[in-house]
Amino acid sequence: MQNNINKLAIAIAAASAALISGQAAAGGFQLNEQSVSSQGTAFAGRTSNVTDASIVFGNPAGMSFLDRAQITAGATYLNVNTDIDNASGTTALGTPVTPASNEGDMVPSETIPFGYFVQPINDHLHFGLGVYAPFGVVTDYEDDFEGRYFGNYSDVKVMTVQPTLSIKFSDQLSAGFGITYNRIEGELESATYGGPFGDGSFNVQGDDEAFGFTFGMMYKPVESTTLGVTYRSDVDYELEGDAEINNVYPGAGPGTLPNASYDAGLDITLPETIDFSVTHDLNDRWTVMAGAALVKWSSFDRLVIENDSPLGDQTENQDYEDAWQYALGVAYHVNPAVTLRGGVAYDESPISDEVRTVRVPSGDRTIFSLGAGWTPTPNLTLDFAYTYLTEDTAPVSQQSQTTAASYEADYENEAHGFGAQATYRF
Template identity: 30%
Template sequence: MQHASRFTRLTALALGIAGALTFGNAAATGFQIRENSVQNMGRANAGTAVAKKDASVVSNNPAAMVNLDKTTVQADVTVIDLTADFNGGGVAAAGTPLQSPLRGGDGGDPGDATVVPALAVVVPLSGQFENLTLGASISAPFGLMTEYDSDWVGRYNAVKSDLKTIDLTLSAGLAITDRFSVGLGLIYQRAEATLTNAVDFGSGICRISAAACTTPNPVAAPFGPQKNDGSASVEGDDTGFGWIVGAQFRPTDALSIGYSHRSEIDTELDGTIDFTVPANVAALFSARGITTYNDGPGGAKLTTPSVDTLSVQYDFNDKFRMMADAQLTGWDSMRSVDIVRADGTAVSSEAFRWSDSMMYAVGGEYDFNDAFTFRAGIAYDETPTNDQTRTPRLPDNDRQLYTLGMTWRATPAFSVDAAYMRIEIDSPTVDVVSSSGSRLTGKFSGHADLFGVAAQYQF
């Protein structure tokens, strides 16, 4: 029973709830998505906390909402297109006499084009409340979608990974003076996850009963590594609350400095754990009274990280300005993922040991004329992952970002934005043992292309 419990300990959920959150989101390291503004994307996300004509400050720095003097409605859509390849292999039943090379392909390209929308509204008040500005936004700050071929060589570690977070942010900004403002926002977050991978039940049977895999001989035996594949599927969802605070200071007419802090948000992803078990394996488990692989409720805690952003903008003249950002993401909240059943029984604990990471960005804008503004930027984004705990569900690494963007002001009230971002990702390696006992080794390579369009209307 001890071997069976170890074999069916539902590591799929641990690898999924945290691990599956990464490589499919090529927009930022970890599973962060910064693309809530096409204007920001055009300058490599520099200047996010001091943006002057961008309603996304509702969720980036509510203190900067005072920069907008008219009611502003803004809709942004970004398409994230990841291209990734895996080169490697491994062994099934690693470390046992029955270990054999893993069969399967390279998994194909796991990153289909994914659409990330955002919507923001800013409303400056008047009269006795003229120093107060209110705002609301809907955005997706964390998430991903990846899917490997179901028969790929790393199927025991990951097949499908789908995480969605949607935030509703309600903010208020207050101009203390003409040069200093503060802001506060409340965040309501909805998180949903669906995760799948294959399970090598044949290797598990061998650990329970070696005779089942060697009699009359390993080739003819009904059970064995990669002979009795099933699958595990995990679904969970929850809601949580967080907050954001910020400040903006303009020491001179040309210089603006902004800072914001977004809190961690805790959620308990409660849902179901479902297994698909081959008939001969199910019959054997039934005969032995093994129930640890049965379907049932379960869950894990997910904490989305805190984010601290420092932005600076300098206007060289009326036409040309430059921005810089330094952003700290508190990934140390992803130290481990502990899986429990609905009755509180511990299932597993997976160490990730992620570290806090920094993103540095520099960008600029040039007003060609009253109708057109052009942008460009570069950024460097550190990974929170490490070589010791990286898995194929999170083959993340440091990345370099290069962007171009523009705004067309069709009328004084209506404008359209467009931007393109190219992301080059340093090749990460994996060397990991799955819950099925297989060992996967290899290297990922990949890049991403992001395309964004937005529209803004002021009245």
């Protein structure tokens, strides 16, 4: 029975860690898909380029430079492809995993929506409201996945609602502040080796709500140049949920353990971000943008898992690293109604080879984007964007802390993003 308790505690730890892990379209499991007009320039100029109400997310200070009330809403459809090569795995007894497959493509296609509203209060104050997804992941491996003992299913979503105010000090300077209400929920599962009794499973579900804040400044030293900086706070979560076992073989004594559910909890912190960019109008036709963002992933250094098992609380080291994101973009204004966009970005992964897992098989990323905006009437703008993302080869090498289970493979990830949004001005 003690052996089983150890296995259960480790499974809770691994599954809880995956609550904040996965593949997405920015570094680690952070999402970039909060604006299609920004997507077209690979998110360069996100904090300094004011085009529509999605600036509520990019830089709340930018609301002060919108002259009318407006609504912006849209979504990005993500299609992720993964190849798994050079794979090998062993069970808890050190024997080869059978059956064993490594099909890859474990990330189903997802649509990520967002919406924003901005209302001028007077010449100096603007109110805004945003709803968007800052983090998220869905990974669903096939039943015979060779690394299933380290994770075979993840479904985690973070949703944020952000009421915001901005103040315009002058035609050159503004500031904005927003409170973020954040909700996280997820379900994760790992297979367990059962020998003659077949595989079992550990399933963990949890959720929580928490608050954070965002703050931004925007400054125009000259009419053609805009500087912007945005700070997004870290957010502390105290997840509560259940850890369920099914058909678990204890490794000692006959038969499997009774199916059971344990209370489980986990305190985690999602990282703060400092985002800076500059937008410069070369002339009436050409605009160039550049940006850099620091994501403070080093705050995610360990997990402390609270559970009701006799083993007590467990600690898991994570050792993520701070990561930078860089972007360059350009916009060409064909005429007052049509704007063409393009951009390239590079995102460092916060995950080193030593801590990469099957739930987070991500490497450094290069992003290429194209986009267009069409304003058929002064009140309506339609934006479209396409993004291609490719990652460096991401080696995974996992070893169980208490058994002979292992899994090694090289992951090759790429993604295609198709975005569309509409802005209506009142």
